[in-house]
Amino acid sequence: MKIIVLVRQIPDPDRPIRVDANGHVDVVRWIANPGDEVAVDRAVELDAEVIAVSTDDAHLLSALARGAGRGYLVDAAVDDRTLANALVEIARRESPDLILMGDGEAGPRLAGALDIAQATLVTSLDLVDGGVRITRKLPRSLEVLEVNLPAVVTLHPSLNIPKLISLYAIVDAREKPVESLTIAPVDSGIEVISAETAPKTRLGRMVGSVDELVHALREEARVI
Amino acid sequence: MKRLLVLGESRTAIDFARDTGILFDALSLPDSTANALATAVIARMDDGTSLAGPSSVFDILARVAGALDLPLLPEVDGVDGNTFRCCPFDGRLRETVKVTNSRAVFSVKSNYQSAASTIVEPPATDALSVGPSTSTHLISRTSTVHKRPPLHEARVVVAGGRSLRESAQFEQYLGKVADKLGAAIAASGGAVHSGIAPSTQLVGQTGETVAPELYIAVGISGADQHVGGMQGSRVIVAINRDPHASIFRVADYGLVADLRDALPELAEKL
Numbered sequence: 001m002k003i004i005v006l007v008r009q010i011p012d013p014d015r016p017i018r019v020d021a022n023g024h025v026d027v028v029r030w031i032a033n034p035g036d037e038v039a040v041d042r043a044v045e046l047d048a049e050v051i052a053v054s055t056d057d058a059h060l061l062s063a064l065a066r067g068a069g070r071g072y073l074v075d076a077a078v079d080d081r082t083l084a085n086a087l088v089e090i091a092r093r094e095s096p097d098l099i100l101m102g103d104g105e106a107g108p109r110l111a112g113a114l115d116i117a118q119a120t121l122v123t124s125l126d127l128v129d130g131g132v133r134i135t136r137k138l139p140r141s142l143e144v145l146e147v148n149l150p151a152v153v154t155l156h157p158s159l160n161i162p163k164l165i166s167l168y169a170i171v172d173a174r175e176k177p178v179e180s181l182t183i184a185p186v187d188s189g190i191e192v193i194s195a196e197t198a199p200k201t202r203l204g205r206m207v208g209s210v211d212e213l214v215h216a217l218r219e220e221a222r223v224i
Numbered sequence: 225m226k227r228l229l230v231l232g233e234s235r236t237a238i239d240f241a242r243d244t245g246i247l248f249d250a251l252s253l254p255d256s257t258a259n260a261l262a263t264a265v266i267a268r269m270d271d272g273t274s275l276a277g278p279s280s281v282f283d284i285l286a287r288v289a290g291a292l293d294l295p296l297l298p299e300v301d302g303v304d305g306n307t308f309r310c311c312p313f314d315g316r317l318r319e320t321v322k323v324t325n326s327r328a329v330f331s332v333k334s335n336y337q338s339a340a341s342t343i344v345e346p347p348a349t350d351a352l353s354v355g356p357s358t359s360t361h362l363i364s365r366t367s368t369v370h371k372r373p374p375l376h377e378a379r380v381v382v383a384g385g386r387s388l389r390e391s392a393q394f395e396q397y398l399g400k401v402a403d404k405l406g407a408a409i410a411a412s413g414g415a416v417h418s419g420i421a422p423s424t425q426l427v428g429q430t431g432e433t434v435a436p437e438l439y440i441a442v443g444i445s446g447a448d449q450h451v452g453g454m455q456g457s458r459v460i461v462a463i464n465r466d467p468h469a470s471i472f473r474v475a476d477y478g479l480v481a482d483l484r485d486a487l488p489e490l491a492e493k494l
Contacts, residue, residue, distance in 0.1 A: 011313055013429035013452045025317065034430065084290055105286045105296060108258065112290030117259055117359035120283040133363070139280075139374035144363040145257075151359070158423060160430050189295035189325030193307060196318050202460065203476040210489040213461065213479050221459045221476065223438045224380075224405060224494065 001048035001127070004094060006087060006101040007036040007063045008080075009056055019195050032059035035102015037162035039155055040066045042125060043100050053090055055083070057178075064173035065165045071178045079188060080105040086183040088113050097149045098132065100125075107154035117151040125153060225327055229269055231277035231284065233349055239338035240330065241276055243303040250349040253281065260357040262287040268352070276300075276330040280377075289329040297321065299456075301333040314433050315456035334376065335435055335458060375425070378408035380438045383427060383454070386414035387443035387465070387483065394421055397483055398442060400491035410434065412441075412450045428453040443483045446471025463487070 009030040011017050018026045032054075043050045044067030052063035052071040060071045074086045087110050091099065101107050103120065111118030124135040128146060136143040137156050147153070207213045217224045228248035230241045241248040251268065253261055262284050269275065269292070277285050279299060289296040301318075302309035309320050311333065375381065382402045388394050394409065402409050411421030413428050427434055428450040435456030442463045444450060451474050454460070462475035465482050472478040479486060 011316060014448050017313065017316055019317075081289075081293075081295060085293075105282075105289075105298065108283045108286035109290030109296070111259075112262060112287035113293065115291065118283065118287060119360065120258070139377055141368055142366045144365075146361045146363055148359040157433075158426070158431060186293075187324075189323065189328065190297065191322045191324050193320045193322055195320070197316065202474055204473070204478070205476065206472070206478045206480070208479075210479070210481075210486055210493060213477055214490070214493050216477055217438070217459070217461070221438075223459045 001046065001098070002051070002094065002096045003043040003046065003048045003098045003100055004051045004053060004087070004091065004096040005036065005040045005043050005063065005068065006083070006099070006106060007040065007052055007054040007056075007059050008033045008083065008101070008104070008106065009054075009059065017197050019197050023192075023194050025195050030056070032056070032062060033102050033104075034160040034162055035104070035155055035157060037063070037066065037102075038159050039100040039102055040068055041163050042155070043098075044068070046125075046127060048098075051090075051094060051096070053087060060178065061170065061173050062165060064176045064178075065169040066163065067169075068176075070176055073178050073180045075180065075182045080109060081188060082183065082186050084109040084113055085186055086181065089183065090181065095150075099150070099152045101152075101154055102160065103154050103157050107152050111152035114150075114152075117147045117149075118153075119145060119147050119151065120154045121156045122153050123156045123159060225274045225323070226272040227270075228274050228276055229265070231265065231275070231281055234278035234280070234332075236334060236336035237276050237278045237332045238347065239340075240300060240303065240332045240336055243339050246274070248276075248347075250347050251352045252349045253284075253352055254354055256354045257357040257360040257362070258283040258287060259360050260354050261352070262291065264352050264354040266291055272327065274327040274329065276332060279331045279334055282331050285329050285331050294327060294329050295323065295325050296329040296331060297323070298331050299333045300330050301336055303339065311456065314429075314452070315435060316452070333435065335379075335437055372402060373406065373408050375408045375410060375427070375432050376434050378406075378434075378436055380405040380407035380440070381410050381427070381434055381436045381454070381457070382407045382440045382442065383410035383412065383444060384415055384421065384442050385412040385444035386418050386420070388415065388420060391420045397487040401440070401487055401494065404491055404494040405438070407438075407440075408436075410454075412444045413447065414445070441471050441475070442487065444471050445469050446474060 012029040015028040050068040052068035054060035299311035411425040415421040439457035
Protein backbone atom coordinates (compact mmCIF):
# COMPACT_ATOMS: atom_id res chain seq x y z
CA MET A 1 0.00 0.00 0.00
CA LYS A 2 1.49 3.29 -1.08
CA ILE A 3 -0.10 6.61 -0.05
CA ILE A 4 0.80 10.10 -1.24
CA VAL A 5 -0.23 12.91 1.09
CA LEU A 6 -0.29 16.52 -0.06
CA VAL A 7 0.55 19.15 2.56
CA ARG A 8 -0.58 22.57 1.34
CA GLN A 9 -0.16 25.98 2.90
CA ILE A 10 -2.97 28.19 4.10
CA PRO A 11 -2.81 31.72 5.53
CA ASP A 12 -2.50 31.55 9.33
CA PRO A 13 -6.05 32.13 10.61
CA ASP A 14 -4.65 34.10 13.56
CA ARG A 15 -2.62 36.51 11.42
CA PRO A 16 -3.93 39.10 8.99
CA ILE A 17 -3.80 39.04 5.21
CA ARG A 18 -2.81 42.51 3.95
CA VAL A 19 -3.39 44.18 0.63
CA ASP A 20 -1.16 47.18 -0.12
CA ALA A 21 -2.03 50.27 -2.15
CA ASN A 22 -0.92 48.57 -5.39
CA GLY A 23 -3.27 45.66 -4.75
CA HIS A 24 -0.41 43.32 -3.87
CA VAL A 25 -1.60 40.62 -1.46
CA ASP A 26 0.69 39.91 1.49
CA VAL A 27 -0.07 36.88 3.62
CA VAL A 28 1.72 37.61 6.90
CA ARG A 29 2.26 33.96 7.79
CA TRP A 30 1.52 30.68 6.05
CA ILE A 31 0.90 27.53 8.06
CA ALA A 32 0.57 23.90 7.02
CA ASN A 33 -3.08 23.16 6.26
CA PRO A 34 -4.33 21.34 9.41
CA GLY A 35 -6.59 19.11 7.26
CA ASP A 36 -3.53 17.89 5.35
CA GLU A 37 -1.59 17.26 8.57
CA VAL A 38 -4.49 15.11 9.79
CA ALA A 39 -4.29 13.26 6.45
CA VAL A 40 -0.63 12.46 7.17
CA ASP A 41 -1.62 11.15 10.63
CA ARG A 42 -4.33 8.92 9.11
CA ALA A 43 -2.05 7.61 6.36
CA VAL A 44 0.60 6.65 8.93
CA GLU A 45 -2.06 4.83 11.00
CA LEU A 46 -2.95 2.73 7.92
CA ASP A 47 0.52 1.19 8.12
CA ALA A 48 1.36 2.11 4.54
CA GLU A 49 4.34 3.55 2.74
CA VAL A 50 3.63 7.27 3.11
CA ILE A 51 5.12 9.88 0.78
CA ALA A 52 4.58 13.53 1.71
CA VAL A 53 4.49 16.31 -0.88
CA SER A 54 4.81 19.98 0.05
CA THR A 55 5.93 23.30 -1.37
CA ASP A 56 7.45 24.37 1.94
CA ASP A 57 10.49 22.68 3.51
CA ALA A 58 9.40 23.28 7.13
CA HIS A 59 5.95 21.84 6.47
CA LEU A 60 7.49 18.88 4.64
CA LEU A 61 9.79 18.28 7.62
CA SER A 62 6.85 18.20 10.02
CA ALA A 63 5.00 15.73 7.73
CA LEU A 64 8.10 13.50 7.85
CA ALA A 65 8.13 13.88 11.64
CA ARG A 66 4.50 12.73 11.70
CA GLY A 67 5.67 9.48 10.17
CA ALA A 68 5.83 9.90 6.39
CA GLY A 69 8.78 7.86 5.09
CA ARG A 70 10.05 10.23 2.42
CA GLY A 71 9.08 13.44 0.71
CA TYR A 72 8.93 15.57 -2.38
CA LEU A 73 9.67 19.26 -2.11
CA VAL A 74 7.90 21.00 -4.96
CA ASP A 75 9.23 24.32 -6.12
CA ALA A 76 6.04 25.83 -7.47
CA ALA A 77 3.45 28.44 -6.80
CA VAL A 78 0.92 27.61 -4.13
CA ASP A 79 -2.22 27.80 -6.25
CA ASP A 80 -4.25 24.60 -6.43
CA ARG A 81 -4.06 24.36 -10.21
CA THR A 82 -0.23 24.38 -10.33
CA LEU A 83 -0.10 22.07 -7.34
CA ALA A 84 -2.51 19.58 -8.90
CA ASN A 85 -0.30 19.56 -12.01
CA ALA A 86 2.77 18.89 -9.85
CA LEU A 87 0.96 16.02 -8.17
CA VAL A 88 -0.05 14.52 -11.51
CA GLU A 89 3.66 14.34 -12.31
CA ILE A 90 4.49 12.72 -8.95
CA ALA A 91 1.53 10.30 -9.12
CA ARG A 92 2.64 9.12 -12.58
CA ARG A 93 6.09 8.42 -11.19
CA GLU A 94 4.99 6.74 -7.98
CA SER A 95 1.70 4.98 -8.95
CA PRO A 96 0.21 5.34 -5.46
CA ASP A 97 -2.83 3.33 -4.31
CA LEU A 98 -4.24 6.29 -2.49
CA ILE A 99 -3.79 10.06 -2.49
CA LEU A 100 -4.96 11.62 0.75
CA MET A 101 -5.37 15.25 1.83
CA GLY A 102 -7.65 17.70 3.60
CA ASP A 103 -10.72 19.22 2.01
CA GLY A 104 -10.33 21.70 -0.87
CA GLU A 105 -9.94 22.17 -4.58
CA ALA A 106 -6.72 20.21 -5.13
CA GLY A 107 -8.18 16.75 -4.34
CA PRO A 108 -11.06 16.52 -6.82
CA ARG A 109 -9.02 18.48 -9.36
CA LEU A 110 -6.25 15.91 -9.16
CA ALA A 111 -8.73 12.99 -9.33
CA GLY A 112 -10.19 14.52 -12.50
CA ALA A 113 -6.76 15.06 -14.06
CA LEU A 114 -5.70 11.46 -13.29
CA ASP A 115 -9.16 10.09 -14.13
CA ILE A 116 -9.34 8.03 -10.93
CA ALA A 117 -12.06 7.74 -8.26
CA GLN A 118 -12.57 10.47 -5.68
CA ALA A 119 -14.34 10.82 -2.36
CA THR A 120 -14.62 14.12 -0.50
CA LEU A 121 -15.81 15.09 3.03
CA VAL A 122 -14.60 11.77 4.43
CA THR A 123 -14.76 11.16 8.18
CA SER A 124 -13.56 7.55 8.34
CA LEU A 125 -11.43 5.37 6.14
CA ASP A 126 -10.68 1.61 6.31
CA LEU A 127 -8.88 -0.67 3.90
CA VAL A 128 -10.99 -3.46 2.41
CA ASP A 129 -10.26 -5.95 -0.31
CA GLY A 130 -9.39 -4.03 -3.49
CA GLY A 131 -10.35 -0.64 -2.16
CA VAL A 132 -11.27 1.54 0.77
CA ARG A 133 -14.51 1.75 2.70
CA ILE A 134 -15.22 5.32 3.65
CA THR A 135 -17.86 7.39 5.40
CA ARG A 136 -18.78 10.77 3.94
CA LYS A 137 -20.43 13.45 6.06
CA LEU A 138 -22.82 15.45 3.88
CA PRO A 139 -25.04 18.31 5.08
CA ARG A 140 -28.11 16.06 5.26
CA SER A 141 -26.79 12.53 5.38
CA LEU A 142 -23.97 10.12 6.13
CA GLU A 143 -22.88 7.94 3.21
CA VAL A 144 -20.89 4.74 3.39
CA LEU A 145 -19.13 3.94 0.11
CA GLU A 146 -16.61 1.50 -1.23
CA VAL A 147 -14.12 3.13 -3.52
CA ASN A 148 -11.83 1.24 -5.90
CA LEU A 149 -8.13 2.06 -5.82
CA PRO A 150 -6.35 4.09 -6.94
CA ALA A 151 -8.37 6.96 -5.53
CA VAL A 152 -8.15 10.47 -4.14
CA VAL A 153 -9.72 10.86 -0.70
CA THR A 154 -10.16 14.24 1.01
CA LEU A 155 -11.01 14.50 4.69
CA HIS A 156 -13.87 16.42 6.28
CA PRO A 157 -12.84 19.75 7.90
CA SER A 158 -14.30 18.68 11.25
CA LEU A 159 -11.34 16.28 11.66
CA ASN A 160 -8.84 19.14 11.49
CA ILE A 161 -6.98 18.58 14.76
CA PRO A 162 -3.53 17.18 13.97
CA LYS A 163 -1.54 15.15 16.50
CA LEU A 164 1.29 16.81 18.37
CA ILE A 165 4.76 15.85 17.19
CA SER A 166 7.77 15.28 19.43
CA LEU A 167 11.11 17.02 19.10
CA TYR A 168 12.82 13.63 18.66
CA ALA A 169 10.59 12.91 15.68
CA ILE A 170 11.63 16.23 14.13
CA VAL A 171 15.32 15.40 14.63
CA ASP A 172 14.79 11.97 13.02
CA ALA A 173 12.83 13.49 10.15
CA ARG A 174 15.93 15.38 9.02
CA GLU A 175 17.48 12.05 8.04
CA LYS A 176 14.61 11.05 5.75
CA PRO A 177 15.06 11.30 1.95
CA VAL A 178 13.60 14.33 0.19
CA GLU A 179 13.53 14.78 -3.54
CA SER A 180 13.21 18.26 -5.06
CA LEU A 181 10.99 18.80 -8.04
CA THR A 182 10.67 21.95 -10.11
CA ILE A 183 7.36 22.48 -11.86
CA ALA A 184 6.94 25.18 -14.46
CA PRO A 185 4.14 27.50 -13.37
CA VAL A 186 1.00 27.22 -15.49
CA ASP A 187 -0.82 30.29 -16.70
CA SER A 188 -3.62 30.57 -14.18
CA GLY A 189 -6.06 31.76 -16.84
CA ILE A 190 -7.27 34.36 -14.37
CA GLU A 191 -6.09 37.96 -14.12
CA VAL A 192 -6.60 39.56 -10.72
CA ILE A 193 -7.69 43.17 -11.20
CA SER A 194 -8.07 44.11 -7.56
CA ALA A 195 -8.18 42.51 -4.13
CA GLU A 196 -9.43 43.50 -0.73
CA THR A 197 -9.27 41.76 2.60
CA ALA A 198 -12.20 42.88 4.68
CA PRO A 199 -15.07 40.76 3.33
CA LYS A 200 -17.21 43.86 3.72
CA THR A 201 -17.26 46.87 5.89
CA ARG A 202 -19.41 46.29 8.91
CA LEU A 203 -21.86 48.89 10.09
CA GLY A 204 -20.69 48.57 13.68
CA ARG A 205 -23.86 50.17 14.97
CA MET A 206 -24.83 49.68 18.60
CA VAL A 207 -28.55 49.41 19.29
CA GLY A 208 -30.11 50.19 22.66
CA SER A 209 -32.87 47.60 22.84
CA VAL A 210 -34.29 44.42 21.37
CA ASP A 211 -37.03 46.52 19.73
CA GLU A 212 -34.45 48.65 18.00
CA LEU A 213 -32.59 45.54 16.85
CA VAL A 214 -35.69 43.90 15.38
CA HIS A 215 -36.62 47.16 13.65
CA ALA A 216 -33.13 47.52 12.13
CA LEU A 217 -33.11 43.93 10.88
CA ARG A 218 -36.56 44.31 9.33
CA GLU A 219 -36.45 47.81 7.89
CA GLU A 220 -32.79 48.59 7.35
CA ALA A 221 -30.97 45.33 6.69
CA ARG A 222 -34.18 43.68 5.40
CA VAL A 223 -32.90 40.34 6.43
CA ILE A 224 -35.89 39.03 8.41
CA MET B 225 -17.01 32.64 -23.22
CA LYS B 226 -19.64 31.52 -25.66
CA ARG B 227 -21.81 29.23 -23.62
CA LEU B 228 -22.35 28.24 -20.02
CA LEU B 229 -23.59 24.97 -18.58
CA VAL B 230 -25.29 25.35 -15.17
CA LEU B 231 -25.48 22.41 -12.78
CA GLY B 232 -28.30 21.72 -10.36
CA GLU B 233 -31.55 23.56 -9.92
CA SER B 234 -30.04 25.95 -7.42
CA ARG B 235 -31.42 29.44 -7.67
CA THR B 236 -28.03 31.04 -6.98
CA ALA B 237 -26.20 29.37 -9.87
CA ILE B 238 -29.02 30.21 -12.29
CA ASP B 239 -29.09 33.84 -11.09
CA PHE B 240 -25.35 33.98 -11.65
CA ALA B 241 -25.67 32.56 -15.15
CA ARG B 242 -28.32 35.17 -16.00
CA ASP B 243 -26.16 37.98 -14.61
CA THR B 244 -23.26 37.00 -16.90
CA GLY B 245 -25.42 37.56 -19.97
CA ILE B 246 -23.90 34.43 -21.51
CA LEU B 247 -26.22 31.96 -23.21
CA PHE B 248 -26.75 29.04 -20.84
CA ASP B 249 -28.33 25.63 -20.44
CA ALA B 250 -29.35 24.30 -17.03
CA LEU B 251 -28.97 20.64 -16.12
CA SER B 252 -30.54 18.91 -13.14
CA LEU B 253 -28.35 16.34 -11.45
CA PRO B 254 -29.66 12.85 -10.73
CA ASP B 255 -28.59 11.00 -7.60
CA SER B 256 -25.18 9.55 -8.42
CA THR B 257 -21.52 9.76 -7.45
CA ALA B 258 -19.29 12.76 -8.19
CA ASN B 259 -17.15 10.57 -10.46
CA ALA B 260 -20.03 9.46 -12.69
CA LEU B 261 -21.66 12.93 -12.68
CA ALA B 262 -18.43 14.68 -13.68
CA THR B 263 -17.93 12.23 -16.58
CA ALA B 264 -21.46 12.92 -17.82
CA VAL B 265 -20.99 16.69 -17.46
CA ILE B 266 -17.76 16.62 -19.47
CA ALA B 267 -19.57 14.73 -22.23
CA ARG B 268 -22.02 17.66 -22.46
CA MET B 269 -19.30 20.33 -22.79
CA ASP B 270 -17.67 21.28 -26.07
CA ASP B 271 -14.56 23.46 -26.22
CA GLY B 272 -16.55 26.68 -26.03
CA THR B 273 -18.52 25.76 -22.90
CA SER B 274 -17.79 27.04 -19.40
CA LEU B 275 -19.33 25.48 -16.30
CA ALA B 276 -21.12 26.99 -13.28
CA GLY B 277 -22.70 25.39 -10.26
CA PRO B 278 -23.54 26.07 -6.62
CA SER B 279 -20.66 25.57 -4.19
CA SER B 280 -22.62 22.59 -2.77
CA VAL B 281 -21.48 20.56 -5.82
CA PHE B 282 -17.90 21.79 -5.51
CA ASP B 283 -16.55 18.21 -5.71
CA ILE B 284 -18.02 17.83 -9.22
CA LEU B 285 -16.95 21.33 -10.35
CA ALA B 286 -13.35 20.85 -9.18
CA ARG B 287 -13.15 17.39 -10.76
CA VAL B 288 -14.30 18.75 -14.13
CA ALA B 289 -11.81 21.65 -13.80
CA GLY B 290 -9.04 19.10 -13.21
CA ALA B 291 -10.04 16.80 -16.04
CA LEU B 292 -10.20 19.68 -18.55
CA ASP B 293 -7.39 21.73 -16.92
CA LEU B 294 -9.57 24.83 -16.54
CA PRO B 295 -9.23 27.65 -14.00
CA LEU B 296 -11.78 27.49 -11.17
CA LEU B 297 -13.19 30.62 -9.51
CA PRO B 298 -14.10 29.81 -5.88
CA GLU B 299 -17.07 31.31 -4.02
CA VAL B 300 -18.19 33.66 -6.79
CA ASP B 301 -20.44 36.35 -5.37
CA GLY B 302 -20.66 38.98 -8.07
CA VAL B 303 -20.55 39.68 -11.82
CA ASP B 304 -19.90 43.03 -13.45
CA GLY B 305 -19.63 42.94 -17.23
CA ASN B 306 -16.70 40.65 -17.92
CA THR B 307 -15.25 40.77 -14.41
CA PHE B 308 -16.15 38.43 -11.57
CA ARG B 309 -15.83 38.74 -7.83
CA CYS B 310 -14.66 35.65 -5.98
CA CYS B 311 -13.53 34.86 -2.45
CA PRO B 312 -10.41 32.67 -2.12
CA PHE B 313 -8.81 31.58 1.21
CA ASP B 314 -12.13 30.60 2.82
CA GLY B 315 -13.59 33.99 2.07
CA ARG B 316 -10.75 35.93 3.74
CA LEU B 317 -9.89 37.66 0.48
CA ARG B 318 -12.21 39.19 -2.10
CA GLU B 319 -10.80 39.46 -5.59
CA THR B 320 -12.13 41.08 -8.72
CA VAL B 321 -10.85 39.01 -11.61
CA LYS B 322 -11.00 38.71 -15.36
CA VAL B 323 -10.90 35.29 -17.00
CA THR B 324 -8.16 35.24 -19.63
CA ASN B 325 -8.63 31.57 -20.41
CA SER B 326 -11.14 30.77 -23.15
CA ARG B 327 -13.39 29.07 -20.57
CA ALA B 328 -13.56 28.48 -16.82
CA VAL B 329 -15.44 26.80 -13.97
CA PHE B 330 -17.45 28.97 -11.55
CA SER B 331 -18.35 27.80 -8.05
CA VAL B 332 -21.18 30.12 -7.02
CA LYS B 333 -21.47 31.18 -3.37
CA SER B 334 -24.52 29.89 -1.52
CA ASN B 335 -25.75 33.39 -0.71
CA TYR B 336 -25.18 34.84 -4.20
CA GLN B 337 -27.39 37.89 -4.72
CA SER B 338 -28.56 38.61 -8.23
CA ALA B 339 -27.89 42.09 -9.57
CA ALA B 340 -31.18 41.99 -11.47
CA SER B 341 -34.18 43.32 -9.62
CA THR B 342 -36.79 41.43 -11.60
CA ILE B 343 -37.62 37.87 -10.75
CA VAL B 344 -37.60 35.73 -13.85
CA GLU B 345 -39.13 32.31 -14.26
CA PRO B 346 -36.55 29.58 -13.85
CA PRO B 347 -35.46 28.12 -17.18
CA ALA B 348 -36.40 24.64 -18.30
CA THR B 349 -33.86 22.24 -16.89
CA ASP B 350 -32.96 19.17 -18.72
CA ALA B 351 -31.92 16.06 -16.74
CA LEU B 352 -28.35 14.88 -17.09
CA SER B 353 -28.15 11.24 -18.08
CA VAL B 354 -25.46 9.48 -16.13
CA GLY B 355 -23.80 6.15 -16.71
CA PRO B 356 -23.25 3.62 -13.92
CA SER B 357 -20.63 4.42 -11.34
CA THR B 358 -17.85 1.87 -11.77
CA SER B 359 -15.24 3.00 -9.29
CA THR B 360 -17.42 4.09 -6.37
CA HIS B 361 -20.21 2.01 -4.84
CA LEU B 362 -22.78 3.29 -2.40
CA ILE B 363 -23.25 0.88 0.51
CA SER B 364 -25.66 2.88 2.65
CA ARG B 365 -27.01 6.34 3.23
CA THR B 366 -28.43 7.50 6.55
CA SER B 367 -30.34 10.74 6.80
CA THR B 368 -29.07 13.11 9.46
CA VAL B 369 -31.77 15.70 8.90
CA HIS B 370 -33.02 17.30 12.06
CA LYS B 371 -35.87 19.69 12.49
CA ARG B 372 -33.48 22.58 11.81
CA PRO B 373 -31.64 23.18 8.53
CA PRO B 374 -28.02 22.01 8.26
CA LEU B 375 -25.46 24.66 9.20
CA HIS B 376 -24.09 25.68 5.87
CA GLU B 377 -27.40 25.61 4.03
CA ALA B 378 -29.17 27.81 6.58
CA ARG B 379 -30.19 31.33 5.63
CA VAL B 380 -29.97 32.35 9.28
CA VAL B 381 -27.59 30.99 11.93
CA VAL B 382 -27.93 31.59 15.67
CA ALA B 383 -24.67 30.87 17.50
CA GLY B 384 -23.94 30.55 21.20
CA GLY B 385 -20.81 30.70 23.32
CA ARG B 386 -19.60 29.32 26.62
CA SER B 387 -21.65 31.81 28.61
CA LEU B 388 -24.70 29.61 27.99
CA ARG B 389 -23.13 27.30 30.62
CA GLU B 390 -25.01 24.08 29.81
CA SER B 391 -26.52 22.33 26.81
CA ALA B 392 -30.11 22.72 28.03
CA GLN B 393 -29.64 26.50 28.00
CA PHE B 394 -28.52 26.35 24.39
CA GLU B 395 -31.89 24.92 23.46
CA GLN B 396 -33.81 27.10 25.91
CA TYR B 397 -32.37 30.45 24.80
CA LEU B 398 -31.20 29.89 21.21
CA GLY B 399 -33.77 27.27 20.19
CA LYS B 400 -36.80 29.57 20.33
CA VAL B 401 -35.14 32.34 18.33
CA ALA B 402 -33.80 29.78 15.82
CA ASP B 403 -37.25 28.26 15.28
CA LYS B 404 -38.87 31.65 14.75
CA LEU B 405 -36.31 32.38 12.01
CA GLY B 406 -35.99 28.87 10.55
CA ALA B 407 -32.36 29.08 11.58
CA ALA B 408 -29.60 26.59 12.29
CA ILE B 409 -27.82 26.57 15.66
CA ALA B 410 -24.05 26.97 15.83
CA ALA B 411 -21.49 27.13 18.62
CA SER B 412 -18.15 28.79 19.29
CA GLY B 413 -15.00 26.85 20.11
CA GLY B 414 -15.42 27.78 23.78
CA ALA B 415 -18.87 26.19 23.91
CA VAL B 416 -17.75 23.03 22.11
CA HIS B 417 -14.58 22.58 24.17
CA SER B 418 -16.45 22.99 27.44
CA GLY B 419 -18.81 20.24 26.28
CA ILE B 420 -22.07 22.18 26.15
CA ALA B 421 -22.47 21.98 22.36
CA PRO B 422 -21.66 19.14 19.93
CA SER B 423 -18.64 19.54 17.63
CA THR B 424 -20.98 19.28 14.61
CA GLN B 425 -22.18 22.78 15.52
CA LEU B 426 -18.69 24.26 15.66
CA VAL B 427 -18.18 27.34 13.50
CA GLY B 428 -14.60 28.58 13.14
CA GLN B 429 -11.29 27.89 11.48
CA THR B 430 -11.26 24.32 12.80
CA GLY B 431 -14.98 23.75 12.24
CA GLU B 432 -17.44 24.80 9.59
CA THR B 433 -17.14 28.02 7.62
CA VAL B 434 -20.57 29.57 7.10
CA ALA B 435 -21.81 32.62 5.24
CA PRO B 436 -25.54 32.98 5.89
CA GLU B 437 -27.68 36.02 5.24
CA LEU B 438 -27.92 36.67 8.98
CA TYR B 439 -25.58 35.49 11.75
CA ILE B 440 -26.59 36.16 15.34
CA ALA B 441 -23.70 35.67 17.80
CA VAL B 442 -24.93 35.32 21.36
CA GLY B 443 -22.56 35.45 24.32
CA ILE B 444 -19.56 34.94 22.03
CA SER B 445 -16.42 36.95 22.76
CA GLY B 446 -15.24 37.08 19.16
CA ALA B 447 -11.94 35.17 19.09
CA ASP B 448 -10.27 35.23 15.63
CA GLN B 449 -10.72 31.47 15.48
CA HIS B 450 -14.50 31.84 15.52
CA VAL B 451 -14.72 35.05 13.47
CA GLY B 452 -12.73 33.36 10.69
CA GLY B 453 -15.57 30.89 10.25
CA MET B 454 -18.42 33.40 9.97
CA GLN B 455 -17.07 36.68 8.67
CA GLY B 456 -18.49 36.07 5.20
CA SER B 457 -22.05 36.40 6.58
CA ARG B 458 -24.09 39.19 5.03
CA VAL B 459 -25.38 40.69 8.28
CA ILE B 460 -23.82 39.99 11.68
CA VAL B 461 -25.59 40.69 14.97
CA ALA B 462 -23.75 40.45 18.29
CA ILE B 463 -25.45 40.21 21.65
CA ASN B 464 -23.06 40.26 24.60
CA ARG B 465 -23.04 41.49 28.17
CA ASP B 466 -19.47 42.80 27.89
CA PRO B 467 -19.42 46.11 25.96
CA HIS B 468 -15.70 45.59 25.19
CA ALA B 469 -16.15 42.12 23.65
CA SER B 470 -14.26 42.00 20.35
CA ILE B 471 -17.26 40.45 18.57
CA PHE B 472 -18.74 43.98 18.39
CA ARG B 473 -15.89 44.99 16.07
CA VAL B 474 -17.08 42.59 13.37
CA ALA B 475 -20.82 43.14 13.88
CA ASP B 476 -23.26 45.22 11.88
CA TYR B 477 -25.58 45.52 14.87
CA GLY B 478 -24.49 45.17 18.48
CA LEU B 479 -26.62 44.93 21.58
CA VAL B 480 -25.06 45.06 25.05
CA ALA B 481 -27.41 42.92 27.11
CA ASP B 482 -27.63 39.79 29.21
CA LEU B 483 -28.67 37.01 26.87
CA ARG B 484 -31.04 35.67 29.52
CA ASP B 485 -33.11 38.84 29.16
CA ALA B 486 -32.54 39.66 25.50
CA LEU B 487 -33.18 36.26 23.90
CA PRO B 488 -36.64 35.53 25.32
CA GLU B 489 -37.64 39.10 24.34
CA LEU B 490 -36.20 38.62 20.84
CA ALA B 491 -38.05 35.30 20.40
CA GLU B 492 -41.28 37.02 21.38
CA LYS B 493 -40.85 40.02 19.06
CA LEU B 494 -39.76 38.21 15.91
